[in-house]
Amino acid sequence: MKKSVALPARMAQLKEGKLFQWYSANLSRGQIFVKLFIYVFLSVVAFVFVYPFLYMVITSTKSVNDLYDLSVNWIPRSFHKENYTYAWKMLGYPRHFLISAFLTGAGVTLKVLCCSFIGYGFARYKFFGKNLLFFMAILSIIMPVQTILLPQYLIFANLQWTGSYLPLLVPQIFGYGLKGGLFIFLFRQFFLNLPTSLEEAARIDGCGSFKTFWRVALPTVRTSVVVTVVLAMVWHWNDYYEPSIYLNNAQMLPLPSMLPQVKAAYDSLFGGAIDATASNAGALVSEGTLMAAIFLVVLPVLIVYAFLQKKFMQGIERSGLGGD
Amino acid sequence: MRTRATKTQRRKALEGFMFVSPFVVGTLAFFLYPVIFSLYISFGEYTIVKEASTFEFLGWANYLNAFVEDTTFTTIFKTVVTDSLINTPLIVVFSLIIAIFLNKNFPGRGFFRTVYFLPFLLGTGYVMSILLGMDVGEEAMNMARGILLPEGVREYLGTTFTAMVETFLGRITYVFWRSGVPIILFLSGLQNINVSLYESAKVDGATEWEMLWKITLPMVSPIMLLVIVYVVIDSFSDTGNAMVTYFFEQAFRKQDFSYSAAISWIYFAFILLFVGLIFAVMKGFIHSEQSEPRRKKVRT
Numbered sequence: 001m002k003k004s005v006a007l008p009a010r011m012a013q014l015k016e017g018k019l020f021q022w023y024s025a026n027l028s029r030g031q032i033f034v035k036l037f038i039y040v041f042l043s044v045v046a047f048v049f050v051y052p053f054l055y056m057v058i059t060s061t062k063s064v065n066d067l068y069d070l071s072v073n074w075i076p077r078s079f080h081k082e083n084y085t086y087a088w089k090m091l092g093y094p095r096h097f098l099i100s101a102f103l104t105g106a107g108v109t110l111k112v113l114c115c116s117f118i119g120y121g122f123a124r125y126k127f128f129g130k131n132l133l134f135f136m137a138i139l140s141i142i143m144p145v146q147t148i149l150l151p152q153y154l155i156f157a158n159l160q161w162t163g164s165y166l167p168l169l170v171p172q173i174f175g176y177g178l179k180g181g182l183f184i185f186l187f188r189q190f191f192l193n194l195p196t197s198l199e200e201a202a203r204i205d206g207c208g209s210f211k212t213f214w215r216v217a218l219p220t221v222r223t224s225v226v227v228t229v230v231l232a233m234v235w236h237w238n239d240y241y242e243p244s245i246y247l248n249n250a251q252m253l254p255l256p257s258m259l260p261q262v263k264a265a266y267d268s269l270f271g272g273a274i275d276a277t278a279s280n281a282g283a284l285v286s287e288g289t290l291m292a293a294i295f296l297v298v299l300p301v302l303i304v305y306a307f308l309q310k311k312f313m314q315g316i317e318r319s320g321l322g323g324d
Numbered sequence: 325m326r327t328r329a330t331k332t333q334r335r336k337a338l339e340g341f342m343f344v345s346p347f348v349v350g351t352l353a354f355f356l357y358p359v360i361f362s363l364y365i366s367f368g369e370y371t372i373v374k375e376a377s378t379f380e381f382l383g384w385a386n387y388l389n390a391f392v393e394d395t396t397f398t399t400i401f402k403t404v405v406t407d408s409l410i411n412t413p414l415i416v417v418f419s420l421i422i423a424i425f426l427n428k429n430f431p432g433r434g435f436f437r438t439v440y441f442l443p444f445l446l447g448t449g450y451v452m453s454i455l456l457g458m459d460v461g462e463e464a465m466n467m468a469r470g471i472l473l474p475e476g477v478r479e480y481l482g483t484t485f486t487a488m489v490e491t492f493l494g495r496i497t498y499v500f501w502r503s504g505v506p507i508i509l510f511l512s513g514l515q516n517i518n519v520s521l522y523e524s525a526k527v528d529g530a531t532e533w534e535m536l537w538k539i540t541l542p543m544v545s546p547i548m549l550l551v552i553v554y555v556v557i558d559s560f561s562d563t564g565n566a567m568v569t570y571f572f573e574q575a576f577r578k579q580d581f582s583y584s585a586a587i588s589w590i591y592f593a594f595i596l597l598f599v600g601l602i603f604a605v606m607k608g609f610i611h612s613e614q615s616e617p618r619r620k621k622v623r624t
Contacts, residue, residue, distance in 0.1 A: 038425055045422070046439045048500055053442055118347045125340020133344060136351050142595055143359075144561040146571040147588040150365075150581050151358035174350025184347070209339040231505075234445055241563045298446050305445055313437060316508055317515040 060084070060292035067287055080288060087293035090265070090285070091258045097300070100237060100254040103168060107236035108229055110172040111183050116225070118175045119187025120213050124199075134188075140181040149245070156246065167246040178239055183228060190224040191217060227315040230308055237301050255297050262293045366585035386586030397570070397587055404567045405594070408559045411499060415555050416548065418496075419503040423510030424540065437511075444504025502558070506551045513547030514540070545610045552602055560595050567591060 059067070063080035087093075122134055156167040171177040175184050194217065202216045218225070240256040247253055250261075265285040305312075341348075368381040390397050426437055521539050530538070561568065571591075575584035 035430070038428075038430075042422075042425055042436050045500065046436060048497065049439050049442055053446065114346060118344050121340050121343025121347075125336060125343065127337035127340040127344075130340070130344075133347065133351065136355065137347070140351075140355050142557055142561075142599060143592055144568055144571070144588060144595075145563070146568050146575070147585070147592055148355070148358035148362050149572070150575055150585070151361035152354065154361075155353070155358070171350060171354045173346060174354065175347040176350045176354045180350075209342070213343070301445050309438065313434075316512045 056291045056295055059288055060087075060295050062286075062288045064286045064288070083286070083288040083292040084296070086285070086289045087262065087296055090262050090289070091255065091293055091296060093255075093296060095251075096253060096255045096258055099252065100256070101300070103165065103243070103254050104233055104236040106169055107172065107178065108232045110169065110177075111180070111232040111236075112225060112228060114173055115175055115180060115183035115228075116187045116218055117213070119184045119189075120191050120217060122184065122188040123191035124196075124217075137175070137181040137184050140176065141179070141185065145241070153245065162246050163248050163252075165247075165252075168242060178235055178242065183232065186224075186228055186231075190221045194221055223311070223315045223318045225315070226308060226311045230305065230312045233304060234301055259293060259297060262290055266290045362585045363589065365582050366589050368582055370582045370585075371579075372581075382582075386583050387590065389583065390587045390590055394587075400566050400570055401591070404560070404565060408556065411495065411502070411559060412552065412555050414495065414499045415503050415506060416552055418499055419506035419551070420510050420544070420548070422503070423507050423514055424536070426507070427511060427514040440507055441504050443501045444508075502555070505558075506555060509547055509551050509554065510544065513544045517543045545606075549603070549606045549610060552606070553599055556599060556602065557595070560591075 058076065060083055061079050061081075062076045062083075063078065065077075122130065122137075152167075153162070156162050159166075161167050161170075168177065172180060175181070198220060199212050199216050202212045207215065238256055240254070240259070243254050244257045244260075247257075262285065266287065266289070365379065366386055367383060368379055368386075370377065370379050422440060426433060426440065517540065521543070522535060525535050525539060559565070563569075571584050571588045574580050574587070
């Protein structure tokens with residue numbers, strides 16, 4: 001008896017729910033199956049996307065016993081926090097985190113300031129050699145870094161910049177460096193999609209060209225700028241290639257460039273011998289330690305992205321990345 | 325009157341030049357000089373011994389060697405090219421499908437959007453190569469395979485077919501992990517399609533399927549070109565790519581700078597040709613931005 005009373009009330013509750021309202025508003029009965037299929041499809045694909053991440057997080061909490069125990073698959077018996085303390089030590093976390101934060105912060109700032117400046121010139125002005133210059137920007141995107149790596153290295157060696165952060169930072173001022181051409185292209189695209197009327201009004205009111213750019217054009221595209229900030233942040237943070245070429249001192253490397261060391265310690269352990277670095281840290285590098293190290297490296301990006309996510313998606317929706 | 329016009333024009337050109345002037349400096353110092361240098365040394369033998377460099381001109385020798393003597397180069401080149409040729413359309417189609425789904429309004433959309441962007445956050449650098457190198461990706465596929473293809477069905481279908489399916493699934497993991505940015509690009513493109521187009525089509529009695537082919541795909545085609553070019557370049561110039569590591573090995577491990585330059589130029593020429601081809605082929609399919617708004621105005 002009790003049940004039959006409760007059920008209609010429960011149904012009424014459900015009807016007020018957001019999900020139910022959405023279903024009843026959007027779907028005829030046949031369409032439910034289509035939507036259901038979409039959900040299942042998205043979930044299966046999402047699982048494949050998330051799996052490596054879950055695997056990493058779970059393995060990072062496993063002790064060596066848990067790792068080789070086949071009965072322990074998803075839920076480790078205990079949280080093995082030593083993995084994290086070893087990984088923290090091996091990565092030299094505080095120092096290299098600060099280096100990474102500095103390089104990423106400088107990279108993002110320079111990308112947004114310099115590439116928007118250059119991109120604005122390409123979007124709004126006509127001048128001699130513009131097409132040729134833009135072709136150069138496209139060419140620099142297409143060309144693999146390795147083609148011109150040696151001459152670039154020689155330039156920086158001649159300037160005695162190798163072993164400092166200058167080779168990573170200075171080219172960025174001039175629109176080069178990590179994917180510089182791509183960012184110029186993106187900013188050009190943003191400004192092309194922006195109606196010129198606002199800037200024209202500013203010009204009539206007596207704004208100079210630089211002031212128009214800085215005070216009117218750039219603030220107007222700020223939703224799109226968030227997109228470039230996120231992209232630049234992720235790329236700069238994860239970049240390990242150029243830093244490991246120009247910085248010959250291990251003490252100066254950014255965080256992701258420390259990962260190969262941990263990986264090497266792990267590999268050598270797998271080969272049977274305990275690596276010198278591993279024993280220095282007083283640790284056995286298990287797969288758990290390796291995964292903990294990876295997690296520590298990617299964690300800052302995940303945290304910052306969590307804060308920027310909403311703005312980022314707004315930026316994606318509003319900015320015309322393509323077109324033309 | 326005429327002189328004044330040219331005067332303001334000249335002033336505008338000067339202002340424009342001011343904006344791109346950093347890029348001009350950068351192009352000369354960090355791009356054009358290295359490019360010419362690298363092209364120059366590829367036609368000879370460049371050596372550095374104790375700060376002093378020597379150069380001996382050899383003509384096309386390095387380029388010939390790449391095809392005649394070095395069997396490693398041609399094999400790596402072939403696999404990288406075929407891999408890219410197969411992966412690119414898969415990534416483009418897959419990310420377009422996901423983007424179309426994610427563009428619909430449904431509960432939990434935000435969650436899925438974050439999930440599909442996760443590989444990009446994790447995986448643009450060394451992390452991805454470790455995770456994929458530890459067969460974590462394949463393990464994921466093994467589990468997903470159980471969902472998609474139950475064991476009984478696989479046995480029933482026979483080994484050749486399942487082997488085919490499995491290589492396909494293995495490839496798909498790679499495709500998934502590469503499609504973060506393409507999904508984002510497509511989402512942005514889909515958001516920019518004018519909603520009134522769909523509304524008027526609905527009034528005319530068009531089905532969802534028809535709208536997909538007649539509205540969504542034509543309107544998203546400019547982005548499609550951008551995505552294709554992005555994916556091609558991304559897969560060709562990825563630092564974990566076998567070809568690219570081979571250049572690095574030749575130059576910095578074997579100290580054969582000239583040969584490394586030569587093969588990287590062959591590779592670059594191929595990419596350039598390939599991208600040019602894509603532009604030429606896609607030109608006919610791209611919906612031009614100019615014609616559509618005018619037609620829309622006439623209709624409404």
